[in-house]
Amino acid sequence: MDERVITAMLPYFQVAFFNPSSPYAPAVAVRRAYEAAKESIARQIGGKADELVMTAGATESVNLAIHQAAGHVIVAATEHHSVLRAAQTKDHTILDVDEHGRVSLDHLRRAIRPDTELISIALANNEIGTIQPLRDIAAMIKEIRIERRAQGNSTRLLLHSDASQGVGQLDIHVARLGVDLLTLNAAKMYGPKQVGLLWASSQVVLRPLLAGGGQEHGVRSGTENVAGVIGFERALTLVSDRRESEVQRLETLKEAMRKELTAAFPDAVLSGHPKHQLAGHLHISFAHLDAERVLFALESRGVLVATGSACAANKGTRSHVLEAIGMSPEVADGSLRITFGHLSSSENTALASRAIIEEVKREYERMHR
Amino acid sequence: MDERVITAMLPYFQVAFFNPSSPYAPAVAVRRAYEAAKESIARQIGGKADELVMTAGATESVNLAIHQAAGHVIVAATEHHSVLRAAQTKDHTILDVDEHGRVSLDHLRRAIRPDTELISIALANNEIGTIQPLRDIAAMIKEIRIERRAQGNSTRLLLHSDASQGVGQLDIHVARLGVDLLTLNAAKMYGPKQVGLLWASSQVVLRPLLAGGGQEHGVRSGTENVAGVIGFERALTLVSDRRESEVQRLETLKEAMRKELTAAFPDAVLSGHPKHQLAGHLHISFAHLDAERVLFALESRGVLVATGSACAANKGTRSHVLEAIGMSPEVADGSLRITFGHLSSSENTALASRAIIEEVKREYERMHR
Secondary structure: OOHHHHHHHHHHHOOOOOOOOOOOHHHHHHHHHHHHHHHHHHHHHOOOHHHEEEEOOHHHHHHHHHHOOOOEEEEEOOOOHHHHHHHOOOOEEEEOEOOOOOEOHHHHHHHOOOOEEEEEOOOEOOOOOEEOOHHHHHHHHHHHHHHHHHHOOOOOOEEEEEOOOOOOOOOOOHHHHOOOEEEEEHHHHOOOOOOEEEEEOOOOOOOOOOOOOOOOOOOOOOOOOHHHHHHHHHHHHHHHHOHHHHHHHHHHHHHHHHHHHHHHOOOOEEEOOOOOEOOOEEEEEOOOOOHHHHHHHHHOOOOOOEOOOHHHHHHOOOOHHHHHOOOOHHHHOOEEEEEOOOOOOHHHHHHHHHHHHHHHHHHHHHHHO | OOHHHHHHHHHHHOOOOOOOOOOOHHHHHHHHHHHHHHHHHHHHHOOOHHHEEEEOOHHHHHHHHHHOOOOEEEEEOOOOHHHHHHHOOOOEEEEOEOOOOOEOHHHHHHHOOOOEEEEEOOOEOOOOOEEOOHHHHHHHHHHHHHHHHHHOOOOOOEEEEEOOOOOOOOOOOHHHHOOOEEEEEHHHHOOOOOOEEEEEOOOOOOOOOOOOOOOOOOOOOOOOOHHHHHHHHHHHHHHHHOHHHHHHHHHHHHHHHHHHHHHHOOOOEEEOOOOOEOOOEEEEEOOOOOHHHHHHHHHOOOOOOEOOOHHHHHHOOOOHHHHHOOOOHHHHOOEEEEEOOOOOOHHHHHHHHHHHHHHHHHHHHHHHO
């Protein structure tokens, strides 16, 4: 977490811990700070404060977004488990992606049925960093809405996007993206864990997952997470303020590492869209390598990389994202997911590149011994 | 929040922010700290760590507990809104209480139908502090289970209790209470907001409210709230360690204020069970008084008291708890809910008593002018 985010949150653990629904003045001041934070968040994503539902993270936001659909739902094969599994509770279609992990507009159009109510496609993928053509998808959905109206089909068609991975690197203005529902997660922008939001256009009627005190306009009961939302606002403001320069900086670091690694291993496979990829994401696979052994060797040198996503990595299962882009198991098992952020510099990137090259070489040598 | 709780949490916002599902050593250390905190919490309530589901607070825990019931549910009329409203999504009975807010075993027995699956009764009430005869209820439920078995009725009958209000003042050992499901909330014990747990006996099969990465044994998806759970453990340990002496201390403070207030206003109505009431709770009503005016006058003198519960207070609605104990509106509207805690001392209690007496007198005089 960004130290400035922690500093912003601390008073709400201490002197300003009041329940914002309490009637006395210090609690009313907490309510005001909470609402002001939501106003600021809303302004930054181009929405209104009363269109925001603060949640315990992206998983809850995604579930809330999908829960409101009664009919058919379409999700991309590369979506996060929360999207895939929430969709599985509905009549659903899982949409294939191309070798770069992108959704095809043609395929999507063909998957949309007259009773399709919701399409959920992440702004950017958490493993390979591929950015989806969300605006084009939104434009197509707009056309289909017009067609439906002409045909007398009154079924709503909504677009939800989990933009957790894009925040701080991509434009997340809801009107420019063309979404009806948007999920964000504080922990993906140097904010606290377990703080998320679902933005829903005022025309969407959400169905609560939790019953209770009726907080968040009745959609999400439970005493408000004041410190968490203050932290969310501060984190979003901080990453938004330096977004352009940070994207440049991360792109440069990634490019430097990419050059070094592909020079050392010309056969390595780069995944993710060559152009439409998050600046901070580098996904590289070394066929037949045991990436886990490399990961542990690197770790002892202070270089922390991942294999699949954190969830999959922990369960010894193969990444559904790599499967969806058609990667063979022997390549997938040799994959490193390398992400750059705040703490990355040209110095530690150069050191990390050298360490990765040495450890991959060592592992290949061990295999051929 | 207790400063020591904040201190315990801080590293998990900083150097130990890793996702506990990541594979590298610093993340594995975070996983271990997370699991150790759950082990400690489980030990303190007499359960096992794998019977705990960490949630975003009592509201989510309560919803999770009630969600698993398919059949008939019974809840007391004085339950928190989260229990009442979650029960309303089921076939349910709302059980009346006596003038002290206690459930009658006879009434409960008569409300139990052959298809009743769940009874949810809070250990102690959040407004009037009445403690329920939970052990007696548990003993009766055990008898009914035996009867059901004899009758060939295989319907499960489970007891859930929201013990959020009792923690730090009452025994919350699950076996001694005799419950099958228990809800706790960190914010009610000087811990962080939006951190709760549901303990469920290993014989209870919970139905997830959220789909996703499959954390908390598949019952509650979403990256674990490591800092929050570390804070929960520390808060629980701290309040448990000094429980007996703190109960004595709070009882003495409350008794001192009770004596002063009832001496000044012999007609004031004390609510809550005279014997079975939380040590830190004093609920007093001044008939025909506008309690809100008194509340604001007190606030300007640094004395923070409440009227109804925080939720109800904010919405201008009358407390359903006071209605359930049969209090007339003109008495209910003159109610002050006074709670004692960490920051209460004999000095500030004496000052608060004097301030309350003066402001209630001033308000009565204004009314009769």
